[in-house]
Amino acid sequence: MATPKYIHFDTLSLHAGQHPDEATGARAVPIFQTASYVFKSPDHAASIFNIERTGHVYSRISNPTNAVLEERISALEGGVGAICTASGQAACHLAITTILGAGSHIVSSQSIYGGTHNLLAYTLPRFGIETTFVDPRNPQAFRDAIRPNTRLLFGETLGNPGLEVLNIPAVADIAHENGLPLLIDSTFTTPYLCKPFELGADLIFHSATKFLSGHGIVIGGMVVDSGKFDWEASGRFPTLTEPYAGFHDLDFVEEFGPAAFITRARKEGARDFGACMSPTTAFHVLQGVETLSLRMQKHVENTRYIVDHLKDHKAVDWVSYPELPDHPDHELAKELLPRGCGAVFSFSIKGGRPAGQKFIEKVQLFSHLANIGDAKSLVIHPASTTHHRMDAQALEAAGISEGLIRMSVGLEDTNDLIDDLERALRASQKV
Amino acid sequence: MEIKLKQQTVYAFTAGRDIDANKPAVVFVHGTGLDHTVWTLPARYFGRHGFNVLAIDLPGHGRSEGPLRSTIEDMADFLIEILDALNIDQAALVGHSMGSLVVFDAAARYPDRARSLALLGTALPMAVTDALLESAIQNKHDAIDMLTIWGYSQSAQLGGSETPGMWMVGNTMRLFEQSDPGVIYNGLNACNEYRDGLKRAQNITCPTLLILGDRDIMTPPFNAKQVAGKIPDSSTVILPGTGHSLMSEKPDAVLDALLTIV
Numbered sequence: 001m002a003t004p005k006y007i008h009f010d011t012l013s014l015h016a017g018q019h020p021d022e023a024t025g026a027r028a029v030p031i032f033q034t035a036s037y038v039f040k041s042p043d044h045a046a047s048i049f050n051i052e053r054t055g056h057v058y059s060r061i062s063n064p065t066n067a068v069l070e071e072r073i074s075a076l077e078g079g080v081g082a083i084c085t086a087s088g089q090a091a092c093h094l095a096i097t098t099i100l101g102a103g104s105h106i107v108s109s110q111s112i113y114g115g116t117h118n119l120l121a122y123t124l125p126r127f128g129i130e131t132t133f134v135d136p137r138n139p140q141a142f143r144d145a146i147r148p149n150t151r152l153l154f155g156e157t158l159g160n161p162g163l164e165v166l167n168i169p170a171v172a173d174i175a176h177e178n179g180l181p182l183l184i185d186s187t188f189t190t191p192y193l194c195k196p197f198e199l200g201a202d203l204i205f206h207s208a209t210k211f212l213s214g215h216g217i218v219i220g221g222m223v224v225d226s227g228k229f230d231w232e233a234s235g236r237f238p239t240l241t242e243p244y245a246g247f248h249d250l251d252f253v254e255e256f257g258p259a260a261f262i263t264r265a266r267k268e269g270a271r272d273f274g275a276c277m278s279p280t281t282a283f284h285v286l287q288g289v290e291t292l293s294l295r296m297q298k299h300v301e302n303t304r305y306i307v308d309h310l311k312d313h314k315a316v317d318w319v320s321y322p323e324l325p326d327h328p329d330h331e332l333a334k335e336l337l338p339r340g341c342g343a344v345f346s347f348s349i350k351g352g353r354p355a356g357q358k359f360i361e362k363v364q365l366f367s368h369l370a371n372i373g374d375a376k377s378l379v380i381h382p383a384s385t386t387h388h389r390m391d392a393q394a395l396e397a398a399g400i401s402e403g404l405i406r407m408s409v410g411l412e413d414t415n416d417l418i419d420d421l422e423r424a425l426r427a428s429q430k431v
Numbered sequence: 432m433e434i435k436l437k438q439q440t441v442y443a444f445t446a447g448r449d450i451d452a453n454k455p456a457v458v459f460v461h462g463t464g465l466d467h468t469v470w471t472l473p474a475r476y477f478g479r480h481g482f483n484v485l486a487i488d489l490p491g492h493g494r495s496e497g498p499l500r501s502t503i504e505d506m507a508d509f510l511i512e513i514l515d516a517l518n519i520d521q522a523a524l525v526g527h528s529m530g531s532l533v534v535f536d537a538a539a540r541y542p543d544r545a546r547s548l549a550l551l552g553t554a555l556p557m558a559v560t561d562a563l564l565e566s567a568i569q570n571k572h573d574a575i576d577m578l579t580i581w582g583y584s585q586s587a588q589l590g591g592s593e594t595p596g597m598w599m600v601g602n603t604m605r606l607f608e609q610s611d612p613g614v615i616y617n618g619l620n621a622c623n624e625y626r627d628g629l630k631r632a633q634n635i636t637c638p639t640l641l642i643l644g645d646r647d648i649m650t651p652p653f654n655a656k657q658v659a660g661k662i663p664d665s666s667t668v669i670l671p672g673t674g675h676s677l678m679s680e681k682p683d684a685v686l687d688a689l690l691t692i693v
Contacts, residue, residue, distance in 0.1 A: 004580035006600075007588055016598075017590040052476035053683050054593035062595035070596035080605055081597040227605035249447055255475075257468035258605035259597060266596065 009076065009192070013292050017071025031283045032064040050248070051255075051267075061270050065279035069286050073212070073222050076191040076292075077204055080227030081262040083270060084220060084282055088187060088207025089115050090275035091221030095183055095205050096152065097273070098265040099237050102128025104151040109136035109166060110397050111159030114386040116185065117394075120154075133397070137328060139170040146178050151236060153180055157196060157337075158188040158322070161346050161382050161406040162399035165322050165329035165336060172200025179234035187211070187373070188342045192296040199336065202229040203261065208277075210373025211343070213288035214295050218281040223265060227258030240264055246272075295375070295411065300340030302417065303409040309418055310347055315355075315425040317403075321345040343409045344372050346382075352403045355428040356381055359405065362424035365416060366407070377410035377417055436512050442494035443467065443513065444486040446478025455546065456483040456519045457693050460510065462528030462552075463618020464578065464610040466493025469527065472682050473689055482693070485522070487513060489533075491614055499617045503529070503625040507536035514544060523693040527551040527678065528650065529618045532625050535658075538639075539631035547692045548639040548662075551685065552647060552675045554654035555632075559623040567616035574615055575607040584646035584674030592679075599679045632661035639665040640692040642685060644673030 007016075018029050037056045039045035047053040056062045070082040085091040100106070108120055110133035120131040134141035136155050146153075153175040155166040168184065175182040181202035186194060190211045196204050206212055208220035231240040232253050240260045243249035247267055252260035270276060277285075288295075304323065311319045322333035322341040333341050349355045360368050366379040370386055380386060383395060383402050390400075409417070432445050444467040450456075457477050459470040467474070467486035478484045489506055491497035500506045510533060514522060524545050526534035531553035538545035566574035579600055580588065592599050607615065639662045643652040652669055659665050668688045673680050 004577045006576070006580060012589075015589045017592075019586060019589070019591050046479075047476060050475060050479060052472050052479065053686065054472070054595070055683075056595060064595075067592070067595040071590040071592060071598050074596070074598035074601060075590060078601060079598060080602040083596055227602060228608075243447075251447075254444065255468065255471045257466065257602075258609070259602055262596070 010293050012072065012075045014290050016075035017068040029065060029068050029283060029286050031279050033279055035059050059279065060274050060276045061266060063279045063282070066277055066282040069282040069289070070222070072286065072289055073191070073206070074224055076289075077224045078195055078197045078226070079204070079224040080259050082222050082224040083262060083265055084208070084222060084277035086221065086275040086277055087219045088205065088209060088221040089119065091205035091207070091223045092116055092119060092185065094265055094269045094273065094275065095203050095223050096124070096129070098261060098269050099181070099239055100129050100151045101239070103149055104129055105147050105149045106131040106152045106154055107142050107145040107150055108133055108153075109155035109159060109164070110134060111136050111162050111164045111399060112156050113160045113185065114382070114389065118389055136164045136166050139167050139174055142171050143174045143178075146180070150178070150180060152183055154183045154185075156185040156188065157194045158342055158344070159399070160188070161344070161386075161404065163320055163322055163327070163341070163345060164399070165332045165341075167332055168196055168199040168201055168336065172202075175202075176200070179236055181229045188344055189337065190292060190296060192293050193300070193337055193339050193342060197226040197228065202226050208285045209371065211296065211299070212292065213285040214291070214373060214375050215284070215288055216371060216374035216376065218284045220277045220281045220285055223262070225259065225262035225265075229261070231260060244268070296340070298411050299343035299409060302411065302414050303343045303345060304340070305414045306407070306409055306417060306421070307345055310421070313425065315350050315429050317348040317350050319345065319347040344406065345409075346404050346406045348401060348403045349405060349425070349428050351428060351431055354431045356403045356405055358431045359424045359428040362427040363420055364423075365412060365420040372408035374408065375411045377412055378408040380406050382406050434513055434516050436516055439490060439496040439498075441490060441496060441513065442488045444470070444474055444484070446474045446484045448478050448484070450483050450517055450519070452518065454481055454483045456485065456522035458510065458514070458522045458524050458534070459484070459486040460524070460526040460530030460533045461489065461492065462530050463622065464492070464607045464615040466606065468493070468606070469678050473678070473686050476686055477693065483519065485513065485517070491611065491617070499614065501617055501621060503532045503536050503621050504540070506533040506621065507540060510534070510537045511541055511544060520544070521546045523547045523549070525549040525551070525689065525693065528553070528675065529557070529622050532557060532622060532628065535628060535635070536625070536631065538637060539628070539634045542634055542636045545635070545637045547637050548635060549642060549689055549692050550639065551642045551677050552644065552650050553641060553658065554650035555628045555658040556626055557622040557650060559619045564616065564619055564623065567619050570612040570616070575604060578607055578615070579604045581649050582675045584644065584672060584680065586646070586672055587674055587676065587680045593682055599676065603676060603679065629658060629661055632658055633663065635662050637664070638692060640688065641665065641667040642677060642688045643667060643669050644675060644677055644680070645669050645671055646673055647675045649675040
């Protein structure tokens with residue numbers, strides 16, 4: 001036997017989870033646009049329902065096109081399995097509700113996507129799940145905030161929009177010392193730039209709307225299970241370690257071992273909450289994933305070019321990007337994100353809010369919208385949009401000044417992007 | 432369920448059902464470094480279809496206490512100890528990889544206890560490469576890498592899981608990673624040292640089915656021919672495009688094959 005070799009990232013991006021369709025020979029992943037699936041017999045149906053045979057029952061729970069995407073992202077992340085969801089928010093919700101219930105508590109980074117902040121700070125408390133927000137640059141703060149009822153630690157690989165680099169190994173160690181899993185939102189970095197499971201994280205979710213798909217034409221999310229967390233040893237997760245009345249007293253750890261979390265998420269969360277991804281959306285995301293490494297390389301290359309142009313610009317107060325030596329997390333970024341720190345960065349224009357608004361009015365190639373990770377370059381003013389529900393104190397805690405501009409650099413020619421920026425910057429300084 | 436033996440408390444997955452003396456029994460035995468969860472789907476099927484199911488964790492594996500049994504014969508004796516503890520006279524014995532040697536040996540030395548026999552991913556002898564043994568004795572992750580990669584067909588290494596959304600290679604690796612130091616080497620060494628099996632094949636009196644993958648590079652079908660020829664009442668099913676991880680790669684085809692013998 002030759003030396004064993006795992007299949008590499010770029011190959012998995014193109015092939016994982018799919019073989020040419022046996023019935024038709026189709027090389028591309030077919031879109032199985034169907035709600036349900038014909039059973040061969042009553043016993044066949046019962047066997048699939050009772051997890052004795054494999055197969056699909058209803059596309060809210062699983063679908064063959066979605067299954068390819070689920071395998072592919074799981075392969076790229078190094079997990080045991082994944083579930084496609086209707087959005088990144090649905091993925092976050094599915095990850096949390098699979099293991100938390102009323103009376104439980106989350107310790108979360110305070111520098112997170114505004115939508116996630118809303119979910120944790122305002123919505124989940126109505127259902128009895130509370131969150132304490134802490135400074136992601138201070139792992140000790142995660143430890144200090146843990147309570148007897150804490151069940152999850154959470155952060156983003158890169159904070160939003162301040163780009164704080166989460167020290168995943170340190171926070172994961174704290175989580176594990178306390179018998180808790182670490183959930184990571186890896187949307188900004190994708191598995192090409194960061195593999196949180198290799199750094200110690202236990203669960204990942206993505207907004208697949210962003211860099212995974214890269215075209216800005218779909219809304220979708222992914223939850224990925226590392227299969228590494230020992231739910232039974234922790235003793236704090238009855239949804240995975242005790243009989244589940246909603247599925248004939250199934251004990252997920254007993255029967256599915258490393259796949260306990262992702263199996264419960266499908267058998268309960270996908271079934272009951274129903275935030276499923278359309279198979280056509282899964283197809284579109286797959287088209288993006290096929291070129292993930294190429295696109296991420298180009299995103300990072302373009303971002304570095306533009307950051308370099310802006311960092312000493314006379315119209316710019318400051319630029320925040322972890323690859324810059326003056327970024328507080330520069331050294332950590334070099335360690336955890338050696339391939340690059342992504343394509344999102346923030347900067348502040350001289351002249352405050354009026355100058356910022358003029359800048360946004362005047363850019364043409366950069367589109368003013370609430371998204372990141374498009375192949376096209378994007379720009380937004382977080383204080384008035386993505387983070388508008390945060391009060392001044394929360395904004396300050398999250399490192400968001402009123403004049404802060406967030407950019408998501410696309411794949412255009414950098415000469416054209418610079419021309420566009422220069423035009424808008426000049427206009428901003430005439431306000 | 433927990434089963435108390437003289438030396439230790441061990442575990443067998445029963446598909447959530449009590450043992451009923453009036454039902455036929457089927458016993459599943461996993462390979463080295465793995466546990467009962469590799470049998471969850473067929474165990475659930477046979478449990479719902481009127482069988483006493485025992486997907487056992489070998490000593491020191493999964494939820495069973497140690498100490499490890501260091502030879503295939505010791506593991507076969509362990510299997511019989513479980514049947515004795517539960518007052519089960521006879522069972523269909525199903526084993527995969529190292530587990531196939533365990534049930535083979537049990538059926539050969541205790542022929543009255545085997546109603547039928549299914550050997551998945553089997554070969555006799557089941558020689559293990561020096562490189563794998565060397566890595567395993569040092570508890571290197573290389574051993575897990577070898578078992579995981581060689582454990583799947585080339586095709587399955589790209590996925591295509593029949594269970595939606597599961598990355599088979601990742602799940603198998605995690606299972607191996609859960610095993611305590613020394614467990615994988617103990618099993619591999621037991622397989623490698625089990626050299627008298629062929630001589631015992633003629634003692635097997637029950638119907639026997641070999642379920643093999645034609646892309647299995649750990650126990651290639653060619654290496655199973657010898658044992659198939661020496662078991663008096665044996666037949667073989669070869670699953671196309673399938674590697675050594677049969678229950679993961681082709682769970683439904685494995686179940687269909689088992690239905691003909693269990």
